[in-house]
Amino acid sequence: ISGLALILGGVRIWAAWQERSLAGRYQIMNELAGHLNAAAGFQAVERGTGAVILNSEGQPPAEIVKRFDDVSRKGQDAVQNARRALGELLARTAGDGLKRQAEEWDKTLASAASARMRVPTRSIPTADWIAAAGANIAQEFAVRDAAFAPSTQQAKVLWYNTIVRSDVATLCEFAGQERATVGSHIAAGKPLSPQPLKALAGNR
DSSP states (O other), X not given: OHHHHHHHHHHHHHHHHHHHHHHHHHHHHHHHHHHHHHHHHHHHHHHHHHHHHHHOSSSOOHHHHHHHHHHHHHHHHHHHHHHHHHHHHHHHOOOHHHHHHHHHHHHHHHHHHHHHHHTTTTOSXXXXXXXXXXXXXXXXXXXXXXXXXXXXHHHHHHHHHHHHHHHHHHXXXXXXXXXXXXXXXXXXXXXXXXXXXXXXXXXO
């Protein structure tokens, strides 16, 4: 009986440790998702504001430049928070999927940062800026989705609970693309050509 009690006690301790470990991991996953969504939101506004700067005739309005600087700084702060959470999660996760997406994010972050530096000097084509910013936002969503990829029944429950949040973030991204496209053409004082109109229709 004493031996059975020891075994049962050991099982309970192991189960409690696993539950605590999973709870800590889920907390980090939620923090990561929140920081990534915040970063993507600021970057979507940054993308549209940058497009207005690039397409403005003459000097862009000072308030637009200030808004670009403000949302850029907020976006980069959110990225740093997300990277810290991602590092904690990677230390707890053995899966290769999240690691691959994190490595790809490093690349899109670098491309977006390089493009961002060229916006104030208006030395980058608008299409290139929108593409670099958009690719980075899309990759942040990919990192978030990889973090929540289910491997257990408990993880599947958490995964399904994030689907609505993921869909809302995707809708916001399409709205941001639309805002960037329309805003840049308004700033340039030009009508929408067939290609942007087609892209807008596809987003809807």
